[in-house]
Amino acid sequence: xxxxxxxxxxxxxxxxxxxxxxxxxxxxxxxxxxxxxxxxxxxxxxxxxxxxxxxxxxxxxxxxxxxxxxxxxxxxxxxxxxxxxxxxxxxxxxxxxxxxxxxxxxxxxxxxxxxxxxxxxxxxxxxxxxxxxxxxxxxxxxxxxxxxxxxxxxxxxxxxxxxxxxxxxxxxxxxxxxxxxxxxxxxxxxxxxxxxxxxxxxxxxxxxxxxxxxxxxxxxxxxxxxxx
Numbered sequence: 058x059x060x061x062x063x064x065x066x067x068x069x070x071x072x073x074x075x076x077x078x079x080x081x082x083x084x085x086x087x088x089x090x091x092x093x094x095x096x097x098x099x100x101x102x103x104x105x106x107x108x109x110x111x112x113x114x115x116x117x118x119x120x121x122x123x124x125x126x127x128x129x130x131x132x133x134x135x136x137x138x139x140x141x142x143x144x145x146x147x148x149x150x151x152x153x154x155x156x157x158x159x160x161x162x163x164x165x166x167x168x169x170x171x172x173x174x175x176x177x178x179x180x181x182x183x184x185x186x187x188x189x190x191x192x193x194x195x196x197x198x199x200x201x202x203x204x205x206x207x208x209x210x211x212x213x214x215x216x217x218x219x220x221x222x223x224x225x226x227x228x229x230x231x232x233x234x235x236x237x238x239x240x241x242x243x244x245x246x247x248x249x250x251x252x253x254x255x256x257x258x259x260x261x262x263x264x265x266x267x268x269x270x271x272x273x274x275x276x277x278x279x280x281x282x283x284x285x
Contacts, residue, residue, distance in 0.1 A: 058091070059091075068091050068092050068093045069087075069090075069091075069092040069093070069154045069155060070092070070093050070095075070152055070153050070154045070155070071083075071087040071092040071093070071094045071095070071153065071154065071155045071156075071157065072094075072095050072096070072097070072115075072149055072150060072152075072153035072155070072156045072157070073087070073094065073095070073096040073097070073112070073156075073157045073159065074096075074097055074098075074146070074156065074157065074158045074159060074160045074170050074171070074195055075097075075098055075158065075159035075160030075161065075189075075195075076096050076097075076098035076100075076103040076106055076107050076159075077098075077103075077159060077161070079159040079188055080096065080098070080157070080159040080160075081106055081107075081110060083157045083159065083188075084096055084107065084110045084111075084112045085110050087155070087157075088110060088111045088112065092155070094110075094111070094112035094113070095112060095113045095114075095115050095149060095153075096112045096113070096114060096115065097114070097115040097116075097117075097146065097149070098114075098160070099117075099142075104116065115146075115149055117141070117142060117145050139168065139169070142170065143169070143170065143171075143172050143175070146170055146171065146175065147171075147172065147174065147175035147178060150171055150175045150176075150178065150179060151175070151178040151179060151180075153179065153183065154180070154182075154183055154184070155183070155184050155185075155186070156171065156179075156183070156184070156185045156186070156196075157185075157186045157188065158170065158171065158185065158186065158187040158188055158189050158194065158195035158196055158199075159188045159189060159195075160189060160195050161189055161192060163272065164272045164273075164276065165192075166192050166193045167189035167190075167192035167193045167194055167195050168195065169193075169194075169195065169196075169197050170195045170196070171185065171195055171196040171197065172197050173197045173198055176196065176197070176198055176207055176211050176213070177207075177210075179210070179211050180210075181209070181210045181211075182210075182211075183210070183211045183212075184211070184212045184213075184214070185199075185211065185212070185213045185214065186214045186216075187199040187213060187214065187215050187216075188216065188219065190202070190215035190216060190217050191217040191218075194215060196213055198213055199213055199215040200213075200215050201215050201217050202215060202216065202217050203215055238256070238260075241254060241256060241257055242257065250264060252264075252269075
């Protein structure tokens with residue numbers, strides 16, 4: 058909120074979808090800029106992270122064990138839940154000036170969380186930044202690498218390579234992560250695959266000529282069935 062002799066300007070209302078690395082950074086940045094922030098994530102464990110940054114966690118009742126996989130990532134919860142989720146989120150989106158979408162499911166298209174009807178319910182001048190655009194987007198109207206203006210009311214941005222806008226810092230952080238990952242694979246100058254390590258197990262696709270990654274194996278099997 059900004060108060061001056063000419064009057065008072067209320068703070069922007071920001072709604073962040075997804076509370077992973079990108080979502081939490083969006084929350085922190087919006088808070089630093091003075092916005093009132095709400096955030097949503099299907100994983101119950103993420104609510105504490107959201108509130109620790111000064112945002113309000115918006116929750117849709119859900120059994121905790123159903124919301125995330127064993128690696129702690131969000132997972133597909135089915136069509137019935139998806140419809141309930143969209144209806145619930147439309148009510149929150151309607152009151153937001155800015156919606157930042159970051160929700161992703163590993164190995165799958167981005168879930169549609171903001172429907173066309175929800176966008177129509179937003180106030181003129183509102184903005185949606187869909188950081189999930191590379192996987193199709195969390196907003197039904199998102200077009201990758203394009204800016205959509207819906208009936209002159211809501212602007213929807215669909216960037217697909219935000220890291221390229223800050224190449225120096227992105228390269229530095231990427232190289233640090235690659236170096237840390239390789240340190241898990243190499244011991245005494247030799248490659249050693251420790252399948253008991255959670256990170257190694259989660260990124261290992263094939264070993265000794267066999268597909269060992271559950272997600273990749275399931276995707277290949279479903280493709281084979283579809284081709285029959």
